[in-house]
Amino acid sequence: MSLQICVMTPERIFWNGQSEEIILPTNTGEMGVLKNHAPIITGLDVGAMLIRTAQGWNSFAIMGGFGIIGQNRVILLVNEAESADTINPQEAENELTNAKTNLEQAQGTKQRVEANCSFKRAKARYQVVKNLMKS
Structure with missing residues (x-):
């Protein structure tokens, strides 16, 4: 393995281990490492994160x-992380269907901002589950 990866939330160390590659949702688009x-140093957006280990791809929101x-x-x-x-x-x-609606x-601005945040969160969770079903 070539990368040491540590994913931390405010509550705990969410994921810690070796990896060959990671794909991150950044504020400017996806970034592979x-x-x-x-x-x-990069800002992370709400989205799907993929980590490739010797066992294959792992998907997280x-x-x-x-x-x-x-x-x-x-x-x-x-801020928060969830495993597929x-x-x-x-x-x-x-959740994705409701958030889209x-x-x-x-x-109004406030309602659009809140709805967009909810939509991005629901989309990330759905993408992660979809990736799991493909594997």
Whole structure:
């Protein structure tokens, strides 16, 4: 393995281990990290994070934060994280449908911002479950 990855939430260390590759949802789009990546600090968006280990790809939903990358270490401080195997697929699909409807019907800045946050969270959870079902 070539990368040491540590994902921390305010409550606990969520994931800690070795990996070949990680794909992160950043504020400017998806970012892949391989061995010997240039040092960087990046903001993390709400979205699906993928970690490739010797056993294959692992999919997680993260709810924003920031990441520090350098010297073959990836340290992620995230607001919240969820593993694909802890998410109910039907519940995730229903949440996404409801969040999309709420976003389309939102009026006013505050309501649109709140609806967009809910939609991004529901979309991330659904993407993670979809990735698990493909494997």
